Amino acid sequence: ALTAGIVGLPNVGKSTLFNAITKAGALAANYPFATIDPNVGIVEVPDERLNVLTKMVEPKKTVPTAFEFTDIAGIVKGASKGEGLGNKFLAHIREVDAICQVVRAFDDENVTHVSGKVDPIDDIEIINMELIFADLESVEKRIPRLEKMAKQKDKDSMAELELLSKIKEGLENDRPVRALEFTAEEAKQVKNLHLLTQKPMLYVANVAEDELGNLEQNEYLKSIEAYAEKEGSEVIVISAKVEEEIAVLDEDEKEMFLEDLGIEESGLDKLIKAAYNLLGLATYFTAGVEEVRAWTFREGMSAPECAGIIHTDFQKGFIRAETVSYDDLVENGNMGKAKEAGKVRLEGKDYLMKDGDVVHFRFNV
Numbered sequence: 539a540l541t542a543g544i545v546g547l548p549n550v551g552k553s554t555l556f557n558a559i560t561k562a563g564a565l566a567a568n569y570p571f572a573t574i575d576p577n578v579g580i581v582e583v584p585d586e587r588l589n590v591l592t593k594m595v596e597p598k599k600t601v602p603t604a605f606e607f608t609d610i611a612g613i614v615k616g617a618s619k620g621e622g623l624g625n626k627f628l629a630h631i632r633e634v635d636a637i638c639q640v641v642r643a644f645d646d647e648n649v650t651h652v653s654g655k656v657d658p659i660d661d662i663e664i665i666n667m668e669l670i671f672a673d674l675e676s677v678e679k680r681i682p683r684l685e686k687m688a689k690q691k692d693k694d695s696m697a698e699l700e701l702l703s704k705i706k707e708g709l710e711n712d713r714p715v716r717a718l719e720f721t722a723e724e725a726k727q728v729k730n731l732h733l734l735t736q737k738p739m740l741y742v743a744n745v746a747e748d749e750l751g752n753l754e755q756n757e758y759l760k761s762i763e764a765y766a767e768k769e770g771s772e773v774i775v776i777s778a779k780v781e782e783e784i785a786v787l788d789e790d791e792k793e794m795f796l797e798d799l800g801i802e803e804s805g806l807d808k809l810i811k812a813a814y815n816l817l818g819l820a821t822y823f824t825a826g827v828e829e830v831r832a833w834t835f836r837e838g839m840s841a842p843e844c845a846g847i848i849h850t851d852f853q854k855g856f857i858r859a860e861t862v863s864y865d866d867l868v869e870n871g872n873m874g875k876a877k878e879a880g881k882v883r884l885e886g887k888d889y890l891m892k893d894g895d896v897v898h899f900r901f902n903v
């Protein structure tokens with residue numbers, strides 16, 4: 539499964555957020571694959587559409603889809619030079635598909651800051667520079683070998699060398715790979731390099747509980763947003779403390795709590811959705827009387843591949859996918875009426891599934 543890693547300097551609220559994730563996940567009793575790895579937290583992906591489908595179909599049970607976060611502790615200045623648990627930290631980051639960087643945006647005299655003062659940009663740069671250094675090292679290691687092969691006029695090596703030189707120049711100017719511009723052809727190659735700063739980044743601004751309702755006054759937040767915009771990254775605002783408190787509440791209690799704070803959606807829910815989108819994930823639904831269920835797929839997956847997510851036999855014996863978009867289904871009120879209206883399509887093996895497709899797979903056994 540794709541996973542997003544949570545990183546941040548010490549004392550910014552990482553563990554508090556991760557606790558919220560595991561507590562929220564523990565409530566999600568639907569997941570038999572409860573993990574034994576204490577650094578992994580599995581949460582349900584909030585999706586209002588699932589509630590609507592449940593009301594429509596009245597199934598015996600409803601199963602949301604899940605998403606995984608990994609807690610990556612241990613970043614310190616000098617990590618790329620192997621200081622502290624540096625190497626281990628970088629190895630863990632290498633394994634995740636996206637990075638959620640928790641940044642402290644709250645004042646609290648009782649909570650020590652590692653650099654002695656709260657300065658979100660300073661904090662972000664400590665982490666980002668370590669990742670840039672690590673990438674620079676990987677790139678520099680590879681270049682001499684390519685240069686040798688490029689001398690023999692090896693076309694692929696020449697192209698890669700050019701690409702790596704471009705990346706190196708970017709890194710030397712403190713630009714993460716995700717902020718550089720590439721042609722479509724280059725972009726494909728960049729993926730294969732598995733560089734740390736190529737991974738999509740989400741900044742998670744941890745603000746004080748009493749500021750959640752009036753964020754305009756938070757100068758820290760403004761600077762984080764400006765920084766993220768420069769590299770085309772997104773910022774999610776949370777109060778880790780609030781999230782930890784509401785993680786154990788049921789839906790109604792949670793709603794009341796959030797209303798009191800003057801916010802509509804919990805920060806964790808926003809974070810889950812943002813991380814999910816960042817990874818290019820989408821949701822399709824199956825909606826039978828036994829079970830209404832959301833399934834995660836990667837954008838660009840075909841109907842048989844999506845069928846294979848449910849069961850490999852569904853993919854092997856795939857015949858057709860009876861498909862209706864969520865909007866068409868809701869507009870028509872139920873499956874029967876959607877069919878009458880000609881909104882239910884029979885899609886074949888080349889069909890690329892879309893977010894919100896409600897599908898019934900037909901297959902041979």
Ligand code: GDP
Pocket residue numbers: 546547548549550551552553554555644645646649744745746747777778779780
């Ligand atoms: P970590 O080292 O990044 O994992 O940070 P922790 O989650 O352990 O938090 C460090 C300290 O900051 C703890 O005492 C938390 O209670 C406190 N803390 C975390 N989030 C907030 C917050 O939003 N507001 C305030 N005032 N304190 C917080």
